[in-house]
Amino acid sequence: TQLLEQSPQFLSIQEGENLTVYCNSSSVFSSLQWYRQEPGEGPVLLVTVVTGGEVKKLKRLTFQFGDARKDSSLHITAAQTGDTGLYLCAGRGPSGTYKYIFGTGTRLKVLA
């Protein structure tokens, strides 16, 4: 069974601080996605990384896929209150499968 562990589980920081969220597994994924979920809503896709070592930037958010495609990180620079939410990583199995395994989630609260 593939598992995706996220750390930390909870994070409360002041506006302007930097943070990193980790997503780790012992399994190899063909691609990995990061989602953000607001209260009362479904998750919304932020980014997809496919190649080992790939780095993608989305404004103040930087996503990295591990070289072995078993782990990923999300770094937020100068966090804002609007970054508050639940962050989920999701790994896709070998090519040809349609199933995604979601991580346990990191709940981020950015204080003004």
Add this chain to the structure above:
Amino acid sequence: NAGVTQTPKFRVLKTGQSMTLLCAQDMNHEYMYWYRQDPGMGLRLIHYSVGEGTTAKGEVPDGYNVSRLKKQNFLLGLESAAPSQTSVYFCASSYSLSGGLTDTQYFGPGTRLTVL
């Protein structure tokens, strides 16, 4: 476009009752998914479908059944509800690009189900 819609938004059941959750998408997507979300456990895949008339089991299929008679609809049924099925249920849909590696799943707003 409405995207992905779910009916109902909230429901309270008694143990042993049955119900069906409806998911509808207007994006002509081939793939549809049902997940449940519980505190501290992220999203877990219940069942999924890769096309009209086809369904497959996910991680936690026991106690649930699904049907995809029309491409735009994906139904999730609970035949005999149990308190362990208290959860928030999300439906998602996607279409396949580049071998599926970069698919975007579009999620509905969720159904909050409580089983007493």
